[in-house]
Amino acid sequence: MERSPFFRRKYHGIDLARLELARLPPCRKEELIAHFDETVTDRRIHRNELEQFLAHPGNLGRWYLGRYAVSHTSGSQGPPMLIVQDHRCLEVMFALLSSRANATGRPGIVEGLRRWRSPARVAIITMRRGFYPSGAAYEFMPEFVGPYAQVLRLSSMQSDLIERLNEFQPNILVGYASVLEALTLQSHRLRLSCLRQIANSCEQLTVRARTRIREAFDVPLLDHYGIGECLLLSEGCPTDVGAHVNADWAILEVVDEQFRPVPRGQVGAKVLITNLANTVQPIIRYEVEDCLVMADRPCACGSRLPRIERIEGRAAEVFWTREQDRYRLISGVLFHNVADSLHEIQEWQAVQHERNRIEVRLQLLPGARLSPETVCHAFQQGLQESELPQNVAVDVHIVTALTSDSTTGKFRRMINCVGPPDDLRRTKSCQSQAADPT
Numbered sequence: 001m002e003r004s005p006f007f008r009r010k011y012h013g014i015d016l017a018r019l020e021l022a023r024l025p026p027c028r029k030e031e032l033i034a035h036f037d038e039t040v041t042d043r044r045i046h047r048n049e050l051e052q053f054l055a056h057p058g059n060l061g062r063w064y065l066g067r068y069a070v071s072h073t074s075g076s077q078g079p080p081m082l083i084v085q086d087h088r089c090l091e092v093m094f095a096l097l098s099s100r101a102n103a104t105g106r107p108g109i110v111e112g113l114r115r116w117r118s119p120a121r122v123a124i125i126t127m128r129r130g131f132y133p134s135g136a137a138y139e140f141m142p143e144f145v146g147p148y149a150q151v152l153r154l155s156s157m158q159s160d161l162i163e164r165l166n167e168f169q170p171n172i173l174v175g176y177a178s179v180l181e182a183l184t185l186q187s188h189r190l191r192l193s194c195l196r197q198i199a200n201s202c203e204q205l206t207v208r209a210r211t212r213i214r215e216a217f218d219v220p221l222l223d224h225y226g227i228g229e230c231l232l233l234s235e236g237c238p239t240d241v242g243a244h245v246n247a248d249w250a251i252l253e254v255v256d257e258q259f260r261p262v263p264r265g266q267v268g269a270k271v272l273i274t275n276l277a278n279t280v281q282p283i284i285r286y287e288v289e290d291c292l293v294m295a296d297r298p299c300a301c302g303s304r305l306p307r308i309e310r311i312e313g314r315a316a317e318v319f320w321t322r323e324q325d326r327y328r329l330i331s332g333v334l335f336h337n338v339a340d341s342l343h344e345i346q347e348w349q350a351v352q353h354e355r356n357r358i359e360v361r362l363q364l365l366p367g368a369r370l371s372p373e374t375v376c377h378a379f380q381q382g383l384q385e386s387e388l389p390q391n392v393a394v395d396v397h398i399v400t401a402l403t404s405d406s407t408t409g410k411f412r413r414m415i416n417c418v419g420p421p422d423d424l425r426r427t428k429s430c431q432s433q434a435a436d437p438t
Helices: 005-010 029-034 047-054 087-099 109-117 133-139 141-148 161-168 177-184 207-217 332-341 372-385
Strands: 068-072 082-086 120-126 149-155 172-175 197-200 221-223 234-236 243-245 250-255 270-275 283-288 291-294 307-313 318-323 326-331 345-354 357-364 393-398 414-416 428-431
Touching (some): 047 068, 087 141, 120 133, 120 177, 141 149, 149 161, 177 197, 177 207, 207 221, 207 332, 221 234, 250 291, 357 372, 372 393
Parallel strands (some): 120 149, 120 172, 357 393
Antiparallel strands (some): 068 082, 234 243, 243 307, 250 270, 291 307, 318 326
């Protein structure tokens, strides 16, 4: 309130000294974008100048105004959001990665000395370099981890990816779930004898992908969950599915459509995220339409931090279909279950072209024995058995390859070309009854 004109107006008349966080009004991306210059706490930051800075690829890895790391979201869940973080915010993020995203345990003095003598080798595989949040942050990683880690940036598109990995011999492998799963098909060519853990970043990790990756590499697989506005939100759990919330640096609230808290073990309609490390661009009760379930039982790893048990769907990864006088939510779980039951499928993608018309694209494993016609029929039958509404038309096609998004490098399994209904909040709705994939 002292430094941000926007929040001064938004919280006017509220006694912040006595009010609980849950009583503060939520913030939406659109309002923060519309009032960007008034939202940030440094009056030297201006949206137009920041956009000009981001327009030049040569500025990647450089500090804006000599002190801020900047990026922008992809816009897959609405208009792109500009992200501004200071040195301290990135310092906290990389400290949490080093101390908590660690399958061998929290490092102490002995581990620090060992890493000084023999730095950890971290291989990060993305599609391309760019100003997207995680990619921009990785540009600064060597500056923060110093002599304790060697960082190698690789592209999933380069022809010598396998050779580079074998030569580097990483201890830690980081990549999108789709990239990591694709590597399992070439695991016979990989000679990663020093690999200690794998981390999924940015994409939803399916049960099938988790199984294939664990079987191929036989090391702990950590599944991180975060958003560009709060990359330090959580760290993957080394023993259980899901991720632990860094509750000392971020607050995650799972709520229903009216912003009421949802009990642990139940799926919410959205989440509210508060980033406690970013003081230059306040992210306070920031609304994200991700459907999460928080674990309602202790974790096998022994951590007391709250754990995200699973992600039912992200805002751009769920479909709303019309069923008489109400809407029905169709999450990716339904398609995941059917795809996992057909072992000939390497990858799938569902595209909602109309409210009640969905196209499913299937990429088969090399040398799949079933004919495309048989796979298509089996997939459609599986959807019917999984209680897909009968009034929803589904076209299933076999394709030679499914590609990642050219802008973000992420692979999107659920593509919503229709968006949520405008009158959703005024209409009855129900959720898909598809079985829990876990």
